[in-house]
Amino acid sequence: MPVRSLSILTGCALALSATAVLAQDFGTEEDQDYAAQLWQLMLDRDLAGDDAVQAFPYPGTDPHGMMLETFYTRATVDDHSGALVIKRNYGPQGVTVDQVIGDREQHLGAVTIMFRRGDGYAPETNDWFWAKYLPDGSLDEAPDGTPLAGRAKGCISCHSTADGGDLLFTTNADLN
Numbered sequence: 001m002p003v004r005s006l007s008i009l010t011g012c013a014l015a016l017s018a019t020a021v022l023a024q025d026f027g028t029e030e031d032q033d034y035a036a037q038l039w040q041l042m043l044d045r046d047l048a049g050d051d052a053v054q055a056f057p058y059p060g061t062d063p064h065g066m067m068l069e070t071f072y073t074r075a076t077v078d079d080h081s082g083a084l085v086i087k088r089n090y091g092p093q094g095v096t097v098d099q100v101i102g103d104r105e106q107h108l109g110a111v112t113i114m115f116r117r118g119d120g121y122a123p124e125t126n127d128w129f130w131a132k133y134l135p136d137g138s139l140d141e142a143p144d145g146t147p148l149a150g151r152a153k154g155c156i157s158c159h160s161t162a163d164g165g166d167l168l169f170t171t172n173a174d175l176n
């Protein structure tokens with residue numbers, strides 16, 4: 001095949017894949033499956049669910065909860081290991097530390113996580129995979145119904161303003 005028609009074909013393929021990326025860059029089936037694997041491993045390690053390990057909650061603000069717990073660990077998915085940061089978000093407005101400690105289940109609003117997925121997953125945003133779960137492990141959704149899993153734009157646009165260059169607000173530690 002002449003080189004010129006090859007490059008036309010490649011050009012078409014690129015244009016098609018660019019459209020696909022623009023159409024849905026997070027919340028795809030693959031993102032949802034990946035988020036489900038992460039939730040399962042959090043359950044298996046008691047990082048989520050009824051027997052989840054507890055820390056002392058501290059006051060937070062919007063868009064996360066009014067009381068927060070944050071955990072830093074590592075996890076392995078499909079043979080890749082990376083940093084996993086888990087934030088539990090408690091509410092409602094005005095909730096106290098004692099109320100949260102006394103009844104976590106009643107006050108848990110959401111579990112938001114960042115997992116360093118690696119392998120060139122998202123080079124411009126340090127390879128973080130983002131997800132926001134409801135307390136039962138299902139994915140929360142953006143206002144247009146897109147499941148919040150993957151390279152979630154809303155999460156990234158705010159977290160890009162964190163200092164330290166790694167999209168993390170609570171720490172500038174080197175989490176690989």
Ligand code: HEC
Pocket residue numbers: 060062063064068070085086087112113114130131132148152154155156158159167168169170171
């Ligand atoms: C408007 C800004 C904003 C948006 C949008 C946002 N976050 Fe955050 N996020 C923060 C702030 C501020 C903190 C630090 C809170 C604290 O004091 O613990 C934080 C902390 C976190 C942490 C703990 C790691 C860290 O950065 O210190 C995780 C995990 C997290 N957010 C996940 C998410 C996910 C997932 C989404 C999207 C569904 C999201 N965030 C959307 C502002 C935001």
